[in-house]
Amino acid sequence: MxxxxxxxxxxxxxxxxxxxLFEEAAFLENARRLEQAMQSYYGKYRIAYSFKTNYTPYICRSVQEIGAYAEVVSGMEYELAKRIGFSDGEILFNGPCKGEAGEAAFLSGSMLQVDSLDELARLCALAGEHPAQQFRIGLRVNIDVGQGFVSRFGLDEAGLAQAFRMVSPVPNLTVIGLHCHISRCRSQAAWRARMETMLALADRFFDGPPAYLNLGSGMFGSMEPALASQFDHVPDYEDYALATAALMTEHYRGQEGPWLITEPGTTLVSxxxxxxxxxxxxxxxxxxxxxxxxxxxxxxxxxxxxxxxxxxxxxxxxxxxxxxxxxxxxxxxxxxxxxxxxxxxxxxxxxxxxxxxxxxxxxxxxxxxxxxxxxxxxxxxxxxxxxxxxxxxxxxxxxxxxx
Ligand SMILES: Cc1ncc(COP(=O)(O)O)c(C=O)c1O
Known part of the structure; x- marks a missing residue:
């Protein structure tokens, strides 16, 4: 403009x-470009917009128009998503400290992506208190794709095994998906490693395909050349789709594969x-x-x-x-x-x-x-x-x- x-x-x-000043048309076109790149390799792809990056209600409503989910990390963001009109089924609730709002969202049917075993223990107990209701959760996993630091988020493989052991005796609680997010690691190779690791974990911990695999975010978004030239190499959405969505198609050939989700924030809006x-x-x-x-x-x-x-x-x-x-x-x-x-x-x-x-x-x-x-x-x-x-x-x- x-x-x-x-x-x-x-x-x-x-x-x-x-x-x-927010450029709405260009923003929507960029979001559609990401969606189309991923869907051209794997149809069951969905964006979950990272509210924390910019939770301006007008922007969140634009995201909703293209059929994306809301990714929230606090009671404040959860309430905002509900106020904008996202249903609980369209809300992914992340974060290491979800508080009472997280438990309320769990009871209402939002998809909680559990960060720790302590959080999981509380959810197991909560499910036990509501035996007539069925609950579904995702687990955030902590993976190493060569990022060069130990992230404090999610469960490593031992934690993951323990989480499945904790959930198995709770009849009305099921783990239906895995989530990861790695910051400061935006290369195409790192995304490929992320996808391969998630597929291996899904094979190991689920009988058959899970309902979803969520790769979080940390892609380079679309950038003006003046900014892009300050990075070594900036992959585009097609590169990321090749590293992720194409592998999903290959891996789940002949089966009903999981939903593939990513959680773009800066990638979409910056x-x-x-x-x-x-x-x-x-x-x-x-x-x-x-x-x-x-x-x-x-x-x-x-x-x-x-x-x-x-x-x-x-x-x-x-x-x-x-x-x-x-x-x-x-x-x-x-x-x-x-x-x-x-x-x-x-x-x-x-x-x-x-x-x-x-x-x-x-x-x-x-x-x-x-x-x-x-x-x-x-x-x-x-x-x-x-x-x-x-x-x-x-x-x-x-x-x-x-x-
Ligand atoms: C769990 C999670 N999802 C999504 C995002 C958004 O990532 P980005 O801004 O790289 O698109 C973040 C950012 O830190 C995050 O922690």
Whole structure:
């Protein structure tokens, strides 16, 4: 979407600045591309959108429109999913600490993916207290595909064997699927290893195919070339489908295979939210150039501190000057609040600076630090703009304190 100065003036006049802007049509097209790539190799594939990545209700509702499930990890996210209209059968409840909400979701028929034997012991007891009801769960497994660290999540093979022993005497509780998720391990080879390991575990622990195999997430999503060029190699959805869905077809040839699920979060949403900001001041200090913007690292999310986000500048009308290396810095009082180091290009006070790829772990992780967060708008697939979240006020942040 080409944002002209006139359009930016109108948007910021209407919604305020800075402003998160969600591109709905492109987001939906990306989700469908992932789905189609996987389904072209294995028909029984489904997305479970990772709510925590960006639980803006408007975005979650868009996900629901394409028939995806909701992947939630807390009572708050579970309630949100229900409020949006996901049925319990469409909710996967993950996380190491599900609390009472997890038990309520279990009793209502959501699919809990159990992280520990202690959690499982409580569910076995709960099932025992409700003998007339049938319960189904998944187990999160802890696998090693060469990620180079020991994850704290899920059950290793010994834990898995113990889990099946615990469930077998409970007549109304059945393990119907396996789940894994591995972060910081996005290569095609790692995904192939993940799939192969899950298939081997399914063969070992189930009599026949389970109801589902859930591979979690940690794929590279679609990215602008400026960002993709900062990684060694970025597989596309076709590559991931070849490493996973194609193996499912092969493995379950001639049988009714399990559902294959993945839980994309950043993979789906990161590229499709921009942050529109404005230059408030430009200064040169001891020979170094700094632009002060009305947004910051907490608004954009951590990625801006690890990589250089795609950045576009749109003139606000004042005469610009060329800078070869100017740091784009934020509104906080933190030295490390630098959103882009050594930017080179034309810049003036009043210019719009649009940061791309800020859809994941941004608004949901923004702390109440120094300033309330800005508004969020969606550019809808009907080419109009609607408010997704109003700007927070100081009162929103202070209301839980006792005066
Ligand atoms: C269990 C689980 N599923 C899905 C996700 C989303 O992964 P991504 O943002 O890589 O798509 C995460 C992220 O940490 C996760 O922990």
């Amino acid at each position: 080409h944002l002209t100065r006139e359009r930016l003036d109108a948007l910021t006049e209407r919604f305020g600045c800075p402003l998160y 590229r499709y939210v921009d942050c529109i900001s404005r230059v408030q001041a430009i200064k040169t200090v001891r020979g170094r150039h700094f632009a002060v913007l009305d947004t910051g690292i907490h608004v954009l999310g951590e990625t801006c501190t690890l990589k250089q986000l795609p950045v576009r500048v749109v003139s606000g009308g004042r005469p610009q000057q060329r800078y070869d290396a100017i740091d784009l810095t934020g509104y906080t009082c933190l030295e490390q609040d630098v959103m882009f180091r050594a930017f080179s290009g034309q810049l003036a006070v009043g210019d719009y600076v649009i940061f791309g790829n800020v859809g994941g772990y941004s608004n949901v992780l923004k702390p109440p630090f120094i300033q309330p967060n800005c508004a969020m708008a969606a550019h809808t697939d009907r080419d109009d703009y609607v408010l997704m979240k109003r700007a927070e006020t100081g009162e929103d942040l202070l209301r839980t304190y006792v005066f």
